[in-house]
Amino acid sequence: MTGAAEPGRVTFVSSGPGDPELLTLRAVARLRTADAVLFDDLSAGPILSHAPAEADLVAVGKRAGRPSPNQDHVSRLLVDYARGGGHVVRLKSGDAGIFGRLEEELAALEAAAIPYEIVPGVTAASAAAAAAGLPLTRRLTARRLQFVTGHDVTGALPEGLNMAALTDAQATTVVYMGRRTFAALAERLIAGGLPPDTPALLAEGISTGAQRIAESTVARLGTELAAAPSSAPTLILYGALARAGLIAR
Amino acid sequence: MTGAAEPGRVTFVSSGPGDPELLTLRAVARLRTADAVLFDDLSAGPILSHAPAEADLVAVGKRAGRPSPNQDHVSRLLVDYARGGGHVVRLKSGDAGIFGRLEEELAALEAAAIPYEIVPGVTAASAAAAAAGLPLTRRLTARRLQFVTGHDVTGALPEGLNMAALTDAQATTVVYMGRRTFAALAERLIAGGLPPDTPALLAEGISTGAQRIAESTVARLGTELAAAPSSAPTLILYGALARAGLIAR
Structure with a gap:
């Protein structure tokens, strides 16, 4: 100094x-x-x-x-x-x-x-989507992109979630820091009307040597994450973005 | 080649x-x-x-x-x-x-x-917020961040907007390419229950020599933009982000 x-x-x-x-x-x-x-x-x-x-x-x-x-x-x-x-x-x-x-x-x-x-810098959602070969928005099917956090200061799912926003299958949703709470979130999303087979993407350790990207659905990923705790930095994407077969690279 | x-x-x-x-x-x-x-x-x-x-x-x-x-x-x-x-x-x-x-x-x-x-790269919303000295999310008041486009391929406001998502004053909303349609959007937002005095930020020519950032409200900005057409690349931010007095720099 x-x-x-x-x-x-x-x-x-x-x-x-x-x-x-x-x-x-x-x-x-x-x-x-x-x-x-x-x-x-x-x-x-x-x-x-x-x-x-x-x-x-x-x-x-x-x-x-x-x-x-x-x-x-x-x-x-x-x-x-x-x-x-x-x-x-x-x-x-x-x-x-x-x-x-x-x-x-x-x-x-x-x-x-x-x-x-x-x-300003590159947010993890952009890096995860780029690594998966996916756009975060699509002209006709995903005109809205939203980022939410999976936990509040106590580590629990935040209160007051806007369920109409989050159950919208015509948006791309990215959940930051949502690994530990996604099982609970997935349950609420499905109860709120989001189709259980809505495509979801798990992105761990994005842009690091430990990067892992896995395709799933909202229902399946909720169950999988409940069974596999991990401290890897994790992003979860779900919604319209995975619908055009572009995920398969 | x-x-x-x-x-x-x-x-x-x-x-x-x-x-x-x-x-x-x-x-x-x-x-x-x-x-x-x-x-x-x-x-x-x-x-x-x-x-x-x-x-x-x-x-x-x-x-x-x-x-x-x-x-x-x-x-x-x-x-x-x-x-x-x-x-x-x-x-x-x-x-x-x-x-x-x-x-x-x-x-x-x-x-x-x-x-x-x-x-991947730095999206305009991040650059606009950085230039304004504002975070795009806040721990208690803006846990959801959403990006929408202000026009479809015809140049009009897109159909099928999720009004419950867009009228949520507890989110930060960034409208990309929304200059020409924001007057119409603002009208619908207010009709849908968003307070007319919800803070809004106009960000033109972000990160270029022509950068201009102006504070407003959703109602006022709708009127102002209707009266002042321009082809400058424009981002409009509104919602919870401008509430803590941090805008005044």
């Missing part, structure tokens, strides 16, 4: 789904000028090698797919580093604005009058 | 919202080995400079925000180039899988047994 005389600033850098090649050129440029990098577990590894050798690398210990009780701690740490001066990069996996609890860190910076920039 | 003896292959490269710095490292790597690049109007410019000097650069003439009657022509051209051999890059703005009519080009390649890869 540079001296405290220089005012600090923060760049939220979206690191993409995990593959270092899915960083943007701007993300790399910002990492290169970092005095400190605060990163979650998922965004570690080769991505950090873009930071200068002398930069502080600080693991803040959040993990995708798990409830994260320490958000206040992360926000405080971020403010503390920024007050120390220099350029603080807050590395967030995927796109920082999508299920990254970015609002809490932004609010902490605004309260402390610390300037920031946000570098 | 290289000789026809070598089998051709296609890479769909997502170019991001326009700013060349929002290309991914993989997108740049694929462009560097291109024998031909088929690009839409929006993805032209400095992004193409990553292609080798000897590569064929082919404008296929699609434009974001306009109905595009020539999709068949684009697909045929893509197949023809790939059959000619070598590495054909099909550059698509934003993320190729989101409102890019990717399915039609994929189907043409599959019918012709031409192998392909898809490189």
Whole structure:
């Protein structure tokens, strides 16, 4: 870190789904000028090698797919580093604005009058669909694309789900962090009128060496996931997207 | 192009919202080995400079925000180039899988047994939110994020809109290519129960030199856009995202 005389600033850098090649050129440029990098577990590894050798690398210990009780701690740490001066990069996996609890860190910076920039990135849904050879929207059959999270802060399925939105077979739905709750969600979707054989796609470890993509249906995947707990970062896609035979590659 | 003896292959490269710095490292790597690049109007410019000097650069003439009657022509051209051999890059703005009519080009390649890869990218919604300093989701108030298109192939508001999904003030909704139809959409949203003063954000020319972001409400923006036609690429965001005072930067 540079001296405290220089005012600090923060760049939220979206690191993409995990593959270092899915960083943007701007993300790399910002990492290169970092005095400190605060990163979650998922965004570690080769991505950090873009930071200068002398930069502080600080693991803040959040993990995708798990409830994260320490958000206040992360926000405080971020403010503390920024007050120390220099350029603080807050590395967030995927796109920082999508299920990254970015609002809490932004609010902490605004309260402390610390300037920031946000570098957008590739969200996991785009990477999963690309890996599966599938578009997320289709002109006639999937004109709406929606992203939901599979858990609230307690780890349970969130309250107040919009069932009319989620049981719409004419949309593509992507469930982030939904592995542990998908059995319960699938049950509610089917009770709400979504056909049990609606195509579904399980995408694990997207854009990492452990990537696995499996075709299923909403009903079958609910049962399968209930029987096979795992901590792999998981995305579940369901709806109209898998209907045109394009899944079979 | 290289000789026809070598089998051709296609890479769909997502170019991001326009700013060349929002290309991914993989997108740049694929462009560097291109024998031909088929690009839409929006993805032209400095992004193409990553292609080798000897590569064929082919404008296929699609434009974001306009109905595009020539999709068949684009697909045929893509197949023809790939059959000619070598590495054909099909550059698509934003993320190729989101409102890019990717399915039609994929189907043409599959019918012709031409192998392909898809490189995901930064979709315009992520870039617009980042530029506005806003997250697209919020832990308690915006757990669902949805993307819809503002027009069908005729340029009109699509039929069969899921009004329960779209009038949900607890979601963040992003309307792609919705400038010309937003007045009509806003009217239907309000008739369907969405509060007229629901926060809305107009994002024009995102990540380009002509970027403009303006705060509004659903009712006001509908009226404003009806009175001010423009061909600028436009995104409209509305819903819970603008509620925490973070918009004011």
